[in-house]
Amino acid sequence: MIIGEQKSLSEIAAMLEGQRKILIAGCRSCVAICLVGGEKEVAVLAESLRLLSSLKGKGWEVEEVTVERQCEKEWATELGARVQGKDAVLSLACGVGAQTIQSMYPAVRVLPGLNTSNMGAPEEAGVFLERCGGCGDCVLHLTGGICPIARCAKSLLNGPCGGSQGGRCEISPETPCAWEEIHRSLERLGRLDLLEEPIPPKNWLPARDGGPRRIVRKEAVLTDEQKRAKGGRA
């Protein structure tokens, strides 16, 4: 899932300066799980902005809406009627959701209420950890199911660096050394032999280094006729 953090109220207020009719749009998917963009968080932010508006005379008219997934056009279509007549939409979805609704409703300014951070997972209630670097060339089968790209600060592929101390990374005592964890995992699996095979220098072209990625599943792509039959929706 995608992990995000809400921008500070002062940052959001600065973005909304000069706007009057505002729609706060939440998303019930990843950002609801990481407690920054679901229905509840939309309600709290809306009330905070209404309070700020009353105090500072901003004149904001704040409405709330939350859809199942802002990043999918099928769900984002639900926003249609609510977006009409608004000066700005403050999206509490990740950057993907915010961009999707901006492309669907180009006449309205879509503002990001969140800073999208990473692809991760909830570790415990309220704690979210980065788990995948999205490098486009997964090596989890060689590393005991632990991603060295996302979980090693240096994304090393063949063992720990000199900064690994007592199983912890040098960047923070709260961060476990990914290679310590990889070793332990392979030991549990009885596959320490995998460590004897060096992983060659990584091809970063499938990662962000190759530019924005486009993945096409030919069998799922609709023909023009099929698109027309579906009412223009791809």
Added chain:
Amino acid sequence: MRIVGFCCERGPEQAIDLAGEKGLRYPADLVFIKVPCAGRIDIVHLLQAFREGADAVLVLGCLEGNCHHVYGNLEARKKVDRAKLILDEVGLGGYRLEMFHVASNQPFRIPELALEMASRVERVGPSPLAVRR
């Protein structure tokens, strides 16, 4: 002065009733809103009370370790802490909001806490929103 008190219907509400029975006096402009558990209170409710013109808001939960719903009072405290930060951010001041733990046999705490919140309001002045109303 308008003070809103959200109170759990278990310990705190009984303490309020007992305070009434004993004739303990507290400011008449303190309005209590009964909730099934302090944990039921949401940040939105707290902020809404201020937007409607409350000068101060207090939340009364049961004593720690004595919640009928186990963690309700602790959850309430977390929400109050978060709401205080929001109040600081919007410029109203988190000191206008406070959470207290009260048992049913502590009626004397009610006037104490009411006076505490009233004196906070006296120190910083009424809410700008209350003045506008």
